[in-house]
Amino acid sequence: MRSAIVDHVIDPAGLIAEVTGDVNGATILFLGTVRDSNDGRGVTGIEYSAYRSMAERGLAAIVGEASAEFGTTDVVVEHRVGTLTVGEVSVAIAVAHPHRAAAYDASRYVIEQIKRRVPIWKREHYADGTREWVDPTAHRATAEATG
């Protein structure tokens, strides 16, 4: 098991290598990537920030829960912070397990829990030059011009 908040480009192949092994018949890699639009607006990048120490604790707790619940210690997650451009990987989750069903379930558990409770925020940069903090609990946020 391993989890980290990172400032560098995530290496998905490295994460897969960490979890694969002869006892495992299934390996799942989930990548979250920056997409080029949101709610009909063109997005050029996303700036991720975190309450880093709490986020690291949160990721470690989630990985521990997934391991206990789904029966594998082969769980690795990295979440990146900083400014990412379209197509870059913001989060990567690698899970390996003897059987696929539990591997899928563990991977899903980790990403859903990250979205629910880990203190990470994102500010989208739009094609029109504005920036806005993303609030998943609100339908609309106030646009903030960058000047």
Place this chain on the structure above:
Amino acid sequence: MTVTVLLFASYADALGERTIPLDLPNGSTVGEALRRVREMAGAARLPAEPMIAVNEEYARADRMLAAGDEVAIIPPVAGG
């Protein structure tokens, strides 16, 4: 006693600060710390009941604080 209030993302923008030292009477709660923060400029943009973490763990408004505690006001999380 003094506690440290931490602000992030949209809340840090609203109040123009990331770290605020706060002097409180001994035995104060999270809710009382929050009331003090609400008196500050820009705090009108905080929601009625923001998520709070004390020393990196989510906490309720009635949680009692101790000197040196780190009280984080957590905007809606948006990881992934």
